[in-house]
Amino acid sequence: DSHYLRPDDAFAHKTLVAISTQTDVTDTKIFSGNGQYHFISTEEAMEWFKDIPEAVANTEKVAEQCNVELELGKFIFPNFKLEPGKTAGQMLDELTRKGAKERGLDNNPEIEARRRYELEIIESKNFQQKDYSPYFLVVADLLRFAHESNIYTTVRGSVAGSLVSYLSGITHVNPIEFQLPFERFLNPFRPSAPDIDMDFADNRRGEVIEYAKKKYGADKVAQIGTFGTMLARGAVRDVARALGKPYETGDRIAKLIPLGSQGFPMTIDRAMELEPELKNLYQKDREAREILDVAKKLEGTVRHVSVHAAGVVISPNPLNNYVPIQYDPRENDKLITQYDMHAVGEEGVGLTKLDFLGIRNLAILENAVRLVKEHKNIDIDIEKISFDDKKTFEMLARGETEGLFQLNGDGMTKFLMELRPTVIDDINAMVALYRPGPINNIPEYIARKQGRSPIKYFHPKAEKFLAKSYGVLVYQEDLLFTALELAGYNWETVDKFRKAVGKKIPAEMARQHEIFVQGCQTHSGMTK
Structure with missing residues (x-):
């Protein structure tokens, strides 16, 4: 049962537990036992089990027989139900042809040329000979459900440059009219998956997630977990509190640590180099040195688990075949992934990651249209x-x-x-x-x-x-x-x-x- 790497990490781990449980390191109800939860060495194992050496030998044999291979860099799409005898590419082609006709664009040579160009990239862009057509079909179907359920929705970002998305009902902006390039959304030279951010009225977002669960299976759909990590300033304040120090002590030390920048968080070691007063305090003040030494060990560790504001993942088989899952700490009936959005997506496992963001203004808009109908008997179609x-x-x-x-x-x-x-x-x-x-x-x-x-x-x-x-x-x-x-x-x-x-x-x-x-x-x- 290993919770940390080295024996001298024991106190830092004890402090981390105190932080996460809102107690301090003197709490005897939480901390018991001999505290030997480090990753033991071969020498320690031999010493601890010297009376049954065959247990160590057998453990080693089992370990040698274990072989886990994680296939990374693939793109894994949900099992979207296809019509008999048709591929996803053929269905997307038909969907966009139908959309062009419904929008009165079916006899436009420029539209047809752009449609064919985009479909060609969508169907052949993946380096593993697997096209992106299923992704577009999945997104179009989710938005179709929302539209038919009168759930107000929209999409954001570079997908506005996709004519295929416009013709399949994903977007409602003609990219040619607004001179929006498809390549900004899906660059044929960049091996990365399309990413369509969907917004839903925040009071009905859950309905779309439930629809996805019914369509693909509850064991194949989960929201994405996110992990708050301890950064330098926060670590110092948390450690000081867990060690039973006054708030002012931790706050005074934390304020000496310069702020980092986006993508480049400040570390305590780096702060020591940049801030002479902090370095001087560390060298001369025993209390500050104790706090900073523990905080350095806890920098980057996970402080809390929560749910990503928008991220939802859908898999073709039960999710636990691809990623570890757990229950949401705040809602015991909601499954979330134990991998963050980067690890579940194309940078890691390769699952289909979708953004379902709840937007309050869409709910307000939906309510406004309803009130106009109730009080003025006027039907408003916001898309028109x-x-x-x-x-x-x-x-x-x-x-x-x-x-x-x-x-x-x-x-x-x-x-x-x-x-x-x-x-x-x-x-x-x-x-x-x-x-x-x-x-x-x-x-x-x-x-x-x-x-x-x-x-x-x-x-x-x-x-x-x-x-x-x-x-x-x-x-x-x-x-x-x-x-x-x-x-x-x-x-x-x-x-x-x-x-x-x-x-x-x-x-x-x-x-x-x-x-x-x-x-x-x-x-x-x-x-x-």
Whole structure:
């Protein structure tokens, strides 16, 4: 029964148990026995079982016969019921043909060419000769159920660039109309699975999960577990409390630890290098040294288990054939995975991971439509509301944004009143720009929209993809098209460019900067 690696980890483990049980290390009800729960060595095993050495020998023989092989890097889809004699690819092809006809796009050569192009990538992209068609069928079916059950839903992210998703009823935006590239969603050169984030009215999200359980089997569907780990500052405060120290003691030490950055959490050892006062306290204060030594051992350990806000996994066979499962600590009738979202998905086991996010605003919208019907006897189909409704733009220009998803709040309302939007592209741009990075571009966008500032393009080629935003870089797609059109990138190389910029990896950013500048000079005649 091993709970930690070395004997000298015993006190740190005792402290961790005290933290998780909201007690302290002096609690005799929780801590009993000799405390020898480390991973024993061969020498210790021989000593402990010297009177029955055959037990050790037999254990070793059993261990040698154990052979576990985990197949990673595969993509495992649920068993979506196919029509007799048809493949998933054929069913998706038929579904998109039907969708094109229903949307009045069946005689459009551009639509047909794009549809065929996307299906070709979807059916052959997987390096293991297994296409992604089942994934699209699963998602389309879940959203069909929601629609037929009058559960308000929408999808987010780069899937808006997929015509196949539009024609199969997954999205409700024509990507060709909005110049959205399919490759941003599913890059033929990047071996990663499609990822469609689905939003449901938060008061009815559970119904969709229950539908999935009935369709695929309750033992094949679970929500994804997530694990809160102890970071430097939190570890110090938790350890101090578990050791029975006053709150002020732990808080004083924790505040000396600098904050980390996204993706690069601060460690206690690193903090010692950066903060002389912390290092001095560690060297001279016995109490601080005790707290920090234990906290260092607990950094990165799991503090608590919870449920991912959106993640749901569906498997073709019982889930425990692929991942360990457990009951939700808060709801004993709900199964969750003991692998996190990265381990269950394509980075690990390869199961189909779906995002079912509960959105309060969708429930509000559903309720509003119901109230209009009850009090005014007017039926509203939100999917048929025009994108160029003049009264809506006038309402936004007056600053009447209370309760509007992503458009309310003092700052956004102020900008909308200054902008006086007249087209849906204006609203799209404001949602994209109103965030810490690009927010400084909003005044220039408004000035160009109002004619107070001239519309300029950094190169004539840029007008092709920046005309709708008056020459202002607004979307990630704008950045990609800049690299593609001006610097000679292709969809394989531009994905590396996107990652370097998005993840802010210094070495890769410097490399891509050199490639980008040289590409603009070579392909577009631009000066450095």
